[in-house]
Amino acid sequence: MRMLLTLILLAAIGWSGYWFVGSQTSQSAFETWFDARRAEGWAADYSDLKVQGFPNRFDASFTDVSLADPGTGLAWDAPFFQILALSYQPNHVIAVWPKQQMIATPQGKYKLTSDDMRASIRLEPDTQLALERTTLTAEKLIVTPSATPAPTRADALSLAAERVEGTLATYRLGFSADGLKPSAPWVRLVDPGSTLPDTLNALTADLTVRFDKPWNRSAIEIARPQPRHIRVKLAQASWGQLDLQFAGEVDVDESGQPKGEVTVKAENWREILKLAVASGALPEGLGSTIEDGLGLVAGLSGSRKSLDITLDFRDGRMFLGPVPIGPAPVLTIR
Numbered sequence: 001m002r003m004l005l006t007l008i009l010l011a012a013i014g015w016s017g018y019w020f021v022g023s024q025t026s027q028s029a030f031e032t033w034f035d036a037r038r039a040e041g042w043a044a045d046y047s048d049l050k051v052q053g054f055p056n057r058f059d060a061s062f063t064d065v066s067l068a069d070p071g072t073g074l075a076w077d078a079p080f081f082q083i084l085a086l087s088y089q090p091n092h093v094i095a096v097w098p099k100q101q102m103i104a105t106p107q108g109k110y111k112l113t114s115d116d117m118r119a120s121i122r123l124e125p126d127t128q129l130a131l132e133r134t135t136l137t138a139e140k141l142i143v144t145p146s147a148t149p150a151p152t153r154a155d156a157l158s159l160a161a162e163r164v165e166g167t168l169a170t171y172r173l174g175f176s177a178d179g180l181k182p183s184a185p186w187v188r189l190v191d192p193g194s195t196l197p198d199t200l201n202a203l204t205a206d207l208t209v210r211f212d213k214p215w216n217r218s219a220i221e222i223a224r225p226q227p228r229h230i231r232v233k234l235a236q237a238s239w240g241q242l243d244l245q246f247a248g249e250v251d252v253d254e255s256g257q258p259k260g261e262v263t264v265k266a267e268n269w270r271e272i273l274k275l276a277v278a279s280g281a282l283p284e285g286l287g288s289t290i291e292d293g294l295g296l297v298a299g300l301s302g303s304r305k306s307l308d309i310t311l312d313f314r315d316g317r318m319f320l321g322p323v324p325i326g327p328a329p330v331l332t333i334r
Contacts, residue, residue, distance in 0.1 A: 023051040026058050026090075036221070043068035043075070059084045068104070072224075072334040075104040091125040094118060106334075109146040115139040130216040131171075133162040148185065155179025163214075169225060170210040177203040190278040195271075201238035207231060224333040227252045232262060242275075243267040250313055256332035258313040264320070269294065269307040282325070290323050 030049060037044035046065040053059035060083045068075035078101040084094040097117040103110050119136040123129040136159045144151040156178040164170040180200045187198070211225035219225055228251065235246040243266065250260030266272055270291060277287035294307060312319040313328045 023054075023058055026060060027051045030060060030062075037067070040221075041070055043070075053084070053087070056087050057084065058087050058090060073104075073106040074334060075102075077102040091123045091129075093121050093123070095121060111144045111146065112141065113144075114141045117141070124216075128214075128216040128218070130214045131161065131163065133160075135160045148183075150183040150185045152183045152186075153179070153181040161215075164208065167210070169212065169214045170208065171215070172208045173205070175203075175205040186279070190275045192278070196240040196242070201240070203237050205235040206233040207235065208233070226254075226256070226333060227331055230258070230331075241268050242272050244272060246311075248311070252331050256330040257316050258328055258331055260313055262311045262313075264307070264309050264311050266307045268305055270305075286325065290320060290325055294321065294323065 027049060034044045034046070044067055046062045048061075048063040050061050051058055052061065062078075062081045064079060065081050066075075066077045078098050080098050082094075082096040084096065085092065095118060097114070099115065100111065100113045103112060117136075117138040119134055121134045122132045124132060136157075138154070138157045141154045141157050142151045143153075154177045158174070158176050160174040161171050164172055177200075180203050181198050182200075187196070208231045209227050210229040212228050213225045215225055229249070230252065231249045232247050237244045245265040246262050248260065248262030250258040250262065252258050273282070273287055273291055273294070276282045277284050282290070294309070309321045316328055318325050318328050
């Protein structure tokens with residue numbers, strides 16, 4: 001009995017020592033990371049950092065954290081941020097965001113509020129911390145631009161990523177937004193007759209992307225990985241009687257120009273086209289030209305309301321069937 005108690009006591013002392021050393025190492029690593037960002041010209045600050053969770057967790061809590069990358073114009077401010085990890089599995093972490101935070105981009109500033117935003121992240125257990133898989137969820141998400149305080153809302157948002165087995169930098173991505181309600185000014189612009197419901201029926205995407213390098217710590221510290229091949233298994237947006245689906249594959253060159261074909265299926269496509277013109281996504285004159293061309297294609301298929309056509313990306317331009325519709329988007333990540 002005495003021997004058993006001695007072993008238990010020694011194990012407790014040993015585990016306590018492990019936790020103390022691990023917590024100090026974690027705190028030092030975070031402090032060093034912030035120091036390195038400041039040395040690179042970032043704004044990288046926090047008012048307090050604590051690592052708690054004895055005996056089974058390393059829970060890092062930041063207060064008044066602020067990050068700004070001058071190279072990309074991206075910035076983030078939050079009253080607190082947490083990174084939670086089991087002490088015996090430190091490469092599997094939970095990130096927890098506050099109910100309110102601010103994000104700034106070159107296009108503007110945005111306030112994000114949510115009831116619960118968190119991510120489960122599993123990383124490779126090495127110094128590069130390459131992403132193996134992650135799932136981010138947000139409940140009752142509200143995004144409000146600072147310039148025009150008209151929020152976009154979602155009851156629930158989910159984003160998942162998992163590295164494809166046997167690859168270095170290919171990831172399967174999934175996205176869904178439930179109860180998505182666009183901002184009122186935007187809805188009035190694209191739907192002045194109020195013919196559509198306030199909330200989208202569905203917004204989902206299932207795709208696989210090969211990047212030029214893995215998503216690891218260098219993605220934040222140096223440069224974001226860039227897409228080189230995108231396969232869309234299915235992306236869908238449904239709003240009232242309008243339904244739009246995409247599937248296909250494109251290659252992306254080093255300048256971000258896509259080349260390939262995507263099949264587009266649209267129900268009540270004329271109304272979708274009118275929304276694109278009303279929102280400014282298409283010039284009004286071009287919208288009329290596209291409608292005439294697609295009307296012929298739809299008539300040949302036997303249905304004037306549904307459309308099944310190819311969206312072709314080549315030479316820096318987009319073609320919807322035989323109709324050129326403008327320059328192709330530049331697919332780069334800042």
